[in-house]
Amino acid sequence: MSNVFCVRADFGTYTKYFVDGGYVAIGWIPDTNLSSVTTRNELFPLYKAAYPQDTSNIVIGQQVGQIARFLLEMKAGDYVITPAADTEWLHYGMLAADLSYFYAAVGDGCPYRHRRRVEWDKDRLRRGDLSVPFQNTIRSSLTVFAVSQHDEFFAAIGQGKLVSTPQTAAYDARRVVLDQVLQLDDKEFEVLIKHLLTALGFEGSEATGKTGDGGVDATGELNVANLAKVKVFVQAKRYKHGTKISANTVKLLRQAIPFGGQGAFITTADFQHAAHEVAIESGFPRIGLLNGRQLVDLLVEHWDDIPQEFRERLGLKPGLVRI
Secondary structure, three states, rough: OEEEEEEEOOOOOOHHHHHHHOOOEEEOOOOOOOOOOHHHHHHHHHHHHHHHOOOOOHHHHHHHHHHHHHHOOOOOOEEEEEOOOOOOOEEEEEEOOOOOOOOOOOOOOOOEEEEEEEEEEEEEEEEEHHHHHHHHHHHOOEEEEEEHHHHHHHHHHHOHOOOOOOOOOOOOOHHHHHHHHHHHHHHHHHHHHHHHHHHHOOOEEEEOOOOOOOOOEEEEEEEEEOOOOEEEEEEEEEOOOEEOOOOOHHHHHOOOOOOOOEEEEEEEOOEOOHHHHOOOOOOOOOOOEEEEHHHHHHHHHHHOOOOOOHHHHHHHEEOOOEO
């Protein structure tokens, strides 16, 4: 079975070199060719010699673990992902069978000398199209790590034959949850979104929409552990299954966002391709798009933060299975 790994390029700084050069790379222990290394334990003395200032066994173990993952765990035929510099896109490709590892001379613009050949796909994945758990995985602070959402990745790149547990039409858990959400009335939906925003870290979340408009406009200040704050203007709309929100609808929200703010559009449906382009168009406030399936992901993640009366109103039990 093919595995999936992510190898960062210093927050996208060297992504272009990775893709143009047909490789992924890491920069630890830069002055030593690691082609003869066959076990993880061999890396410890090499790492300690290169970084004598690192005395923490925890730090050393984490760094050596990433190097070992790159050298020894990633195999030909596995897939690798690297985020683009703008963070909205993910490049992906397959690790090549030939020349599994090579030690490069610095000179192509990327200073990382330990490299693995990759056959990059001409297409990319839009991060915002992926599930919330997948997006959370990609946000890992590690440079080299395994991606656990294999099946979602293979389905997204059109490699359904690699999916280990083929999906059947018998039961769609997300669809069941969305059906329950769509049974809420306008006011109930407004309040549910407000509670979800609070669970996500919004302070002063305020519903400003009008009952009867089929959704809610809300504002709130996203506070990330008191390290950063940003004012977010949220629009949430309930639409039936199969609906795709247009670029013009997203533009209307953009017009209501003042300088320095950002937007978020939450829906029970989905978005047209052009709507995604508008949401990240250069020179305008960024708008995060959250479709119905991602809304369900967030409900799963923050189910315990939703008031009991709403959990009962939705008729769902932990795991978001219908009672």
